[in-house]
Amino acid sequence: MMPTKAIISDVKTLSCSNSWRNYNFLKITTEDGIVGWSEFDEYFGSPGVGAAINQIAPRMIGKSAMHHEHIREDLRNVTRPGSGGVVGQALGAIENALLDIKAKALDVPCHVLLGGKVRDRIRVYWSHCVSYRTRTQHFSPGITDIEGVKQIAREVGEKGFTALKTNIFRYDAEDRIEPWSPGFGRPYETGRNVERKTLEGLRRHLEVMRAEAGPDIDMLLDLNFNAKTDGYLKILREIDDLDLFWVELDTLDPEALAYIRSQSRHPIASCETLIGLQQFLPFFRAQAVDVAIIDTPWNGVWQSMKIAAAAEAYETNVACHNFYGHLCTMMNAHFCAAVPNLTIMETDIDRIGWDAEIFTHLPEFQDGYLILPDRPGWGTEPIEAALADHPPVPGAGMWQRTEASRLSV
Numbered sequence: 001m002m003p004t005k006a007i008i009s010d011v012k013t014l015s016c017s018n019s020w021r022n023y024n025f026l027k028i029t030t031e032d033g034i035v036g037w038s039e040f041d042e043y044f045g046s047p048g049v050g051a052a053i054n055q056i057a058p059r060m061i062g063k064s065a066m067h068h069e070h071i072r073e074d075l076r077n078v079t080r081p082g083s084g085g086v087v088g089q090a091l092g093a094i095e096n097a098l099l100d101i102k103a104k105a106l107d108v109p110c111h112v113l114l115g116g117k118v119r120d121r122i123r124v125y126w127s128h129c130v131s132y133r134t135r136t137q138h139f140s141p142g143i144t145d146i147e148g149v150k151q152i153a154r155e156v157g158e159k160g161f162t163a164l165k166t167n168i169f170r171y172d173a174e175d176r177i178e179p180w181s182p183g184f185g186r187p188y189e190t191g192r193n194v195e196r197k198t199l200e201g202l203r204r205h206l207e208v209m210r211a212e213a214g215p216d217i218d219m220l221l222d223l224n225f226n227a228k229t230d231g232y233l234k235i236l237r238e239i240d241d242l243d244l245f246w247v248e249l250d251t252l253d254p255e256a257l258a259y260i261r262s263q264s265r266h267p268i269a270s271c272e273t274l275i276g277l278q279q280f281l282p283f284f285r286a287q288a289v290d291v292a293i294i295d296t297p298w299n300g301v302w303q304s305m306k307i308a309a310a311a312e313a314y315e316t317n318v319a320c321h322n323f324y325g326h327l328c329t330m331m332n333a334h335f336c337a338a339v340p341n342l343t344i345m346e347t348d349i350d351r352i353g354w355d356a357e358i359f360t361h362l363p364e365f366q367d368g369y370l371i372l373p374d375r376p377g378w379g380t381e382p383i384e385a386a387l388a389d390h391p392p393v394p395g396a397g398m399w400q401r402t403e404a405s406r407l408s409v
Helices: 049-060 065-082 085-106 146-158 196-213 229-238 254-262 277-285 301-313 326-338 353-357 384-389
Strands: 008-017 022-030 035-040 121-127 163-166 169-171 177-179 218-222 246-248 268-270 291-294 317-320 342-348 369-371
Touching: 008 049, 008 384, 022 049, 022 085, 035 049, 035 085, 035 326, 049 065, 049 085, 065 085, 065 301, 085 301, 121 326, 146 163, 146 177, 146 196, 163 196, 169 196, 196 218, 196 229, 229 254, 254 268, 254 277, 277 291, 277 301, 291 301, 301 317, 301 326, 317 326, 326 342, 353 384
Parallel strands: 121 163, 121 342, 163 218, 218 246, 246 268, 268 291, 291 317, 317 342
Antiparallel strands: 008 022, 022 035, 121 369, 169 177
């Protein structure tokens, strides 16, 4: 017999500053006082997720969180013409908070709802290695040149991690570095053409990091949306002889990605911006990826398990997209613990100082692995009073990261 019917009585969104972006949270409360939490994101090209949640939230009031699939299907029905995108992310956030309620009502960790764990600890990689520290206004000491790159590459192993992921950087004559990401408007270059300077800078960057990290650290490279098919092929030819764990890139064309994969010596990881099994299936059918990256905050962890099961049918392993706050890390950890066909888990190690103040529990890392907690629900929650101490930055998002491009008139 269920200890509670977990009838939903209130739905609320909250946010706080994380210096250059905001953390966003969904809080769902039941009539008997159980609180379910999830974390969602409006920074990564998704303004308005919270507004979408608040628009559709009244349909949940009076329903049981135990029936999370019923609630999601009801909300999916009334948002179907605009499915995916911000609406899809809103449904994912709702699903994740409902899973937290259900697990707490049953007094079990969330992974139990997913079929139970198949591993106690999850191998992680240090994501955005170099990238975050180039935000010198937020991190001190920041990285501005090759010496900072060398230092952080050494630090990965010194802190006990076994894998890192970095991005595209270019080096000038004085070995100062600059990121290169035209897919995100830095620089504004709509063709996303890969020039010789970019190839030379990327190769130098990877060689410097390998020399300093040493031969035992796995290195991952993230190209994001920063090229088109011809550009990705140029990059892959340039780095063909280097030792890389995977090359991660984004394209919405499964056939193009399958061709890129066929030309690559390195494993190809992709799909982190897809929402819903239907968007993943063409990539699986085309044998386009070695590793399918699933964003569980966007998709919902329950739906993400379905995507992972489909990937397994195509002999494909999965990883999670995780560059958010500690609640997202724990949501992803329960997913990764329960998924048999897992490759590795993403996590950010460079963090703003008050990250540790706004969550009840922090992830525990040992020897390059995240140790799965056995606390009920996701295993951590935001502390509302601490959120209030760090009010959200107005209008924080990728659209404020660079100056808007202007053309002559």
